[in-house]
Amino acid sequence: MRPTVHDIAASAGVSLATVDRVLNRRPGVRAVTREKVEAAIETLGYVRDMAAANLAKSRVYPLVFIIPTGDNPFMRGLEAEIAVAGLRSPVDRTRLSVLTVPAFDSAALVEAIDRAVSDVPAGLAVVAVDAPEVAAAIARARSAGVPVVTLVSDLAASGRDHFVGIDNIAAGRTAGSLMGRFLGGRPGPVAVLAGSMLVRDHRERLQGFTAALSQDFEPRVILDVLEGQDDPMLAEELVAICCKAHSDLAGIYSLGAGNSGLVTAISAQGRPIRVIAHELTSHTRSALKAGLIDAVLHQDAGHEVRSAIRVLKAKADGVAVIEAQERIRIDIFLKDNLPLEQAGDVREPIGRDD
Amino acid sequence: MRPTVHDIAASAGVSLATVDRVLNRRPGVRAVTREKVEAAIETLGYVRDMAAANLAKSRVYPLVFIIPTGDNPFMRGLEAEIAVAGLRSPVDRTRLSVLTVPAFDSAALVEAIDRAVSDVPAGLAVVAVDAPEVAAAIARARSAGVPVVTLVSDLAASGRDHFVGIDNIAAGRTAGSLMGRFLGGRPGPVAVLAGSMLVRDHRERLQGFTAALSQDFEPRVILDVLEGQDDPMLAEELVAICCKAHSDLAGIYSLGAGNSGLVTAISAQGRPIRVIAHELTSHTRSALKAGLIDAVLHQDAGHEVRSAIRVLKAKADGVAVIEAQERIRIDIFLKDNLPLEQAGDVREPIGRDD
DNA sequence: AAATTTCTGATTTACGTACATCAAAAAATC
DNA sequence: GATTTTTTGATGTACGTAAATCAGAAATTT
Numbered sequence: 001m002r003p004t005v006h007d008i009a010a011s012a013g014v015s016l017a018t019v020d021r022v023l024n025r026r027p028g029v030r031a032v033t034r035e036k037v038e039a040a041i042e043t044l045g046y047v048r049d050m051a052a053a054n055l056a057k058s059r060v061y062p063l064v065f066i067i068p069t070g071d072n073p074f075m076r077g078l079e080a081e082i083a084v085a086g087l088r089s090p091v092d093r094t095r096l097s098v099l100t101v102p103a104f105d106s107a108a109l110v111e112a113i114d115r116a117v118s119d120v121p122a123g124l125a126v127v128a129v130d131a132p133e134v135a136a137a138i139a140r141a142r143s144a145g146v147p148v149v150t151l152v153s154d155l156a157a158s159g160r161d162h163f164v165g166i167d168n169i170a171a172g173r174t175a176g177s178l179m180g181r182f183l184g185g186r187p188g189p190v191a192v193l194a195g196s197m198l199v200r201d202h203r204e205r206l207q208g209f210t211a212a213l214s215q216d217f218e219p220r221v222i223l224d225v226l227e228g229q230d231d232p233m234l235a236e237e238l239v240a241i242c243c244k245a246h247s248d249l250a251g252i253y254s255l256g257a258g259n260s261g262l263v264t265a266i267s268a269q270g271r272p273i274r275v276i277a278h279e280l281t282s283h284t285r286s287a288l289k290a291g292l293i294d295a296v297l298h299q300d301a302g303h304e305v306r307s308a309i310r311v312l313k314a315k316a317d318g319v320a321v322i323e324a325q326e327r328i329r330i331d332i333f334l335k336d337n338l339p340l341e342q343a344g345d346v347r348e349p350i351g352r353d354d
Numbered sequence: 355m356r357p358t359v360h361d362i363a364a365s366a367g368v369s370l371a372t373v374d375r376v377l378n379r380r381p382g383v384r385a386v387t388r389e390k391v392e393a394a395i396e397t398l399g400y401v402r403d404m405a406a407a408n409l410a411k412s413r414v415y416p417l418v419f420i421i422p423t424g425d426n427p428f429m430r431g432l433e434a435e436i437a438v439a440g441l442r443s444p445v446d447r448t449r450l451s452v453l454t455v456p457a458f459d460s461a462a463l464v465e466a467i468d469r470a471v472s473d474v475p476a477g478l479a480v481v482a483v484d485a486p487e488v489a490a491a492i493a494r495a496r497s498a499g500v501p502v503v504t505l506v507s508d509l510a511a512s513g514r515d516h517f518v519g520i521d522n523i524a525a526g527r528t529a530g531s532l533m534g535r536f537l538g539g540r541p542g543p544v545a546v547l548a549g550s551m552l553v554r555d556h557r558e559r560l561q562g563f564t565a566a567l568s569q570d571f572e573p574r575v576i577l578d579v580l581e582g583q584d585d586p587m588l589a590e591e592l593v594a595i596c597c598k599a600h601s602d603l604a605g606i607y608s609l610g611a612g613n614s615g616l617v618t619a620i621s622a623q624g625r626p627i628r629v630i631a632h633e634l635t636s637h638t639r640s641a642l643k644a645g646l647i648d649a650v651l652h653q654d655a656g657h658e659v660r661s662a663i664r665v666l667k668a669k670a671d672g673v674a675v676i677e678a679q680e681r682i683r684i685d686i687f688l689k690d691n692l693p694l695e696q697a698g699d700v701r702e703p704i705g706r707d708d
Numbered sequence: 709a710a711a712t713t714t715c716t717g718a719t720t721t722a723c724g725t726a727c728a729t730c731a732a733a734a735a736a737t738c
Numbered sequence: 739g740a741t742t743t744t745t746t747g748a749t750g751t752a753c754g755t756a757a758a759t760c761a762g763a764a765a766t767t768t
Contacts, residue, residue: 002444004754015717020756028715030765047444051405052754055723088676090356090401173690181648184538212690294535302678322442324656327693332686336527336566339681358724369747374726382745384735406724409753713766722756728749735744 003044012040023048050317054093061122062095063312065151065305066112068103068127072230072257074279074301075103075127078152081305094122094309104198106131113137123147123312125164128155130200135159147315149308152299153201161315164308166299166330168201172208174330175253175276178295179209180217182274188250189221191242195230195256205255205278220250228258236261243269250274263287280333288335298331357398366394377402404671408447415476415667416449419505419659420466422457422481426584426611428633428655429457429481432506435659448663458552460485467491477501477666479518482509484554489513501669503662506653507555515669518662520653520684522555526562526609528684529630532649533563533605534571536628542604543575545596549584549610559609559632574604582612590615597623604628617641634687642689652685 009019014037021029022037029037040046053059065082068075079098086096099116101108106129114137116124124141128134128150138158141148147161154163179190192209194202210222226242228235235258243249243265251274254262260283266273267290277284280298287293307326314321333339363373368391375383376391383391394400407413419436422429433452440450453470455462460483468491470478478495482488482504492512495502501515508517533544546563548556564576580596582589589612597603597619605628608616614637620627621644631638634652641647661680668675687693 006754017718017757018716021716024756026757030715033716049409049754050445052409052723053756055403055406055409055725056754056756058723091404167691170691174688177688177690182535182538184536184540186538208690306679325660329683329685329693330691331683332691334528334531336531336562337521337524337684337686339683360724371727371748372746375746378726380727384745387745403724406753407726409755410724410726412753709768711766711768713764715762715764717762718760720757720759722758724753726752728751731746731748733744733746735742737742738740 002049003046004049005046007044008037008040008046011044012037050319060093060095061313061316062097062119063123063125063309064097064099064116064121065308066099066101066109066116066124066126067151069100070103072103073281074152074257077281077301078127078305081302084302085305085309092309092313094313096309104129106134109134110137113141117141117144117146120144121146122316123149125149125151125308125312126160127151128153128158128160130155132157147312149311149315151304151308153199162311162321162326164304164311164326164328166328168204169208171278171297171330172205172210172255173212174208174332175205175255175295175297176209176212177216178332179251179253179274179276180213180220182276182294183217183220183250185218186250188248189223189246190251190253191223191226191239191246191249193226193228193235193239193252193254193256193258193262195258196227197225199256202256209253209255228256228261230257232258232261232264234258234261236265239265240268243273251276254278259284259287259293263292267292280331280338285338285341288333288338291335294334296333298333299328300331304328356403357400358403359400361398362391362394362400365398366390404673414447414449415670416451416473417477417479417663417666418451418453418470418475419662420453420455420463420470420478420480421505423454424457426457427635428506428611431635431655432481432659435656438656439659439663446663446667448667450663458483460488463488464491467495471495471498471500474498475500476670477503479503479505479662479666480514481505482507482512482514484509486511501666503665503669505658505662507553516665516675516680518658518665518680518682520682522558523562525632525651525684526559526564527566528562528686529559529607529609529649529651530563530566531570532686533607533628533630534567534574536630536648537571537574537604539572540604542602543577543600544605544607545577545580545593545600545603547580547582547589547593547606547608547610547612547616549612550581551579553610556610563607563609582610582615584611586612586615586618588612588615590619593619594622597627605630608632613638613641613647617646621646634685634692639692639695642687642692645689648688650687652687653682654685658682 005019009016019037022034067078082096082098089095099112101112109129110133124146135155135158138148138160149162149164150160152165197203226238228238239262254277259277275293276295277293278297280296284293284296288296311321311326359373363370373391376388421432436450436452443449453466455466463483464487478500489509489512492502492514503516503518504514506519551557580592582592593616608631613631629647630649631647632651634650638647638650642650665675665680
């Protein structure tokens with residue numbers, strides 16, 4: 001049987017109340033007594049039964065997610081997954097709420113963080129914007145005792161407790177490596193379609209892509225980045241122009257959103273172009289199946305949300321996280337390993353979307 | 355606040371004891387009364403607080419894993435991950451035990467299953483062997499009230515509650531697709547190195563590989579399967595012979611174990627051969643880095659073990675599982691997206707291993 | 709040594725459920 | 739209608755922890 005507080009009390013020769021004071025850092029315990037208790041905890045290998053503790057406290061974990069507004073399908077998918085996770089809230093004693101703020105607006109994000117912190121939630125998950133004032137706001141949250149994880153987009157300088165998301169440099173390198181192998185000896189330049197070079201994730205993906213493609217393969221021209229603002233219409237236009245300008249275009253790496261425009265543009269081309277894109281959506285899925293896209297790199301929003309919740313609860317309890325379990329993987333989908341379509345999958349609106 | 359048994363009792367106009375009888379299927383409740391209670395449960399949306407219930411019952415979940423003996427590194431990795439998960443047993447109220455049986459010995463497996471069932475564990479995870487008597491044993495376990503999941507190797511005919519593992523046909527297809535793309539227009543036959551065609555997983559991988567490679571790419575000769583018995587020495591010998599016999603050998607798909615022998619054989623070749631293998635181990639990792647292997651398909655044993663535990667607990671409680679969370683993914687590793695090496699990773703003995 | 713402050717013990721209630729016991733009520737049987 | 743059987747209610751204890759109260763002991767200060 002695992003030891004209980006009673007065993008600790010008996011073993012340390014103190015009362016239950018004192019053990020409780022030590023465990024919950026309540027005042028009124030001499031240093032020597034505290035050490036006796038801690039020694040007993042150590043030798044007996046006591047671990048607090050969180051289920052019983054939470055029951056006694058009737059504890060709930062109010063968790064706040066702060067994510068960007070706008071029609072970025074990945075972010076909307078994230079929001080949907082938070083809603084799905086919310087259905088399980090009664091079971092896992094969480095209470096999830098979502099704040100949305102304009103994308104890339106660091107002032108608004110800072111305000112949202114401060115507002116969220118003011119009702120002392122059990123944890124905070126933030127899609128970070130790369131700005132010093134945001135880092136400062138996160139640091140404030142933590143010094144107010146609120147655990148913070150960054151979600152999708154990291155901000156290591158903030159001292160956040162954990163980052164939930166993929167390694168974007170590795171994602172870019174993977175894309176570059178796949179592109180190099182898929183192209184084989186075939187000549188011709190490669191284009192890169194991004195949302196905006198102002199976004200850290202996109203910069204990192206580009207960096208990894210360029211590095212892998214130029215390091216491990218024969219020299220190849222990488223054209224100037226097309227910034228499609230994650231807008232399908234603009235993406236389509238830019239890609240079409242690019243195809244016209246480069247009749248020998250061999251491949252395209254789309255590292256942001258707006259892929260439906262990309263697909264429209266390349267399907268109009270009568271020549272094979274290798275395409276690697278990000279995020280599995282209904283569009284990229286069907287383009288994969290049709291052979292218009294060769295590979296899709298993907299991060300699973302559901303996993304990210306569940307991981308954020310697990311990590312925040314663990315941090316709130318001061319418990320260690322299982323690192324291996326919380327590593328968010330870069331999924332590589334070909335048309336041959338597509339997962340079955342599910343109800344919760346990202347579905348996009350007609351016309352303007354990913 | 356979520357409703358409790360007290361709310362149900364009040365709402366149904368019955369006593370707490372009666373609610374308890376209904377909830378725990380104890381006798382002594384008239385059908386009409388039971389229906390009243392069930393209606394109240396329904397309308398109030400009551401869900402039993404499992405944490406409190408488990409506390410009251412001081413319930414533990416004894417779970418039994420049955421896996422093959424032998425030096426198959428993947429299976430040993432699985433065993434190691436079970437041990438790691440066992441460290442968390444006090445926290446999640448499980449008690450894990452492992453039975454090992456000779457590989458592919460269905461009689462021994464049946465005996466182990468029956469033995470395990472005889473002390474009525476809360477659940478059973480079995481690396482299944484494809485035989486009718488095994489299916490029957492699993493069916494017996496289930497009708498004895500013991501939830502069963504198949505692990506790594508499925509046996510759908512058994513009526514098991516759940517399968518924890520990858521889709522091996524999809525894995526083979528993925529390998530075929532990657533091989534086709536990696537080879538591009540380059541001519542030459544492709545070899546397949548398997549453990550044994552008696553194993554269902556290996557058969558399925560081969561099937562998927564052949565289908566994808568012949569369906570989506572120019573015609574290519576796939577040589578007769580080399581059966582290396584998952585033995586590095588034999589694998590090395592077979593591959594060396596094959597290379598000698600086919601001077602234009604373009605690629606090798608290694609769908610089983612014994613990869614260290616494979617690597618030795620191909621590194622002796624002075625020509626580039628595309629290689630796709632299974633399972634990330636210290637050997638395949640370093641071969642990836644060295645460029646001797648192009649891609650590794652991987653299933654994460656830690657995830658599989660944790661998933662099996664979650665699913666079995668859920669089945670034991672009669673609770674729904676989160677399907678999306680329990681899907682075991684096929685990881686595709688290139689040298690560019692290798693995860694950091696960790697303490698729990700599969701390390702192989704010198705000389706004879708994967 | 710007395711007064712004060714700080715620590716510690718003993719005890720109780722609570723969280724939501726499980727489970728057992730015994731009495732009382734209702735239904736079924738004769 | 740009396741008896742037996744079945745169903746229901748009332749109540750208490752337990753699980754492991756949290757949190758509060760109050761009395762008493764120990765340490766510190768005067």
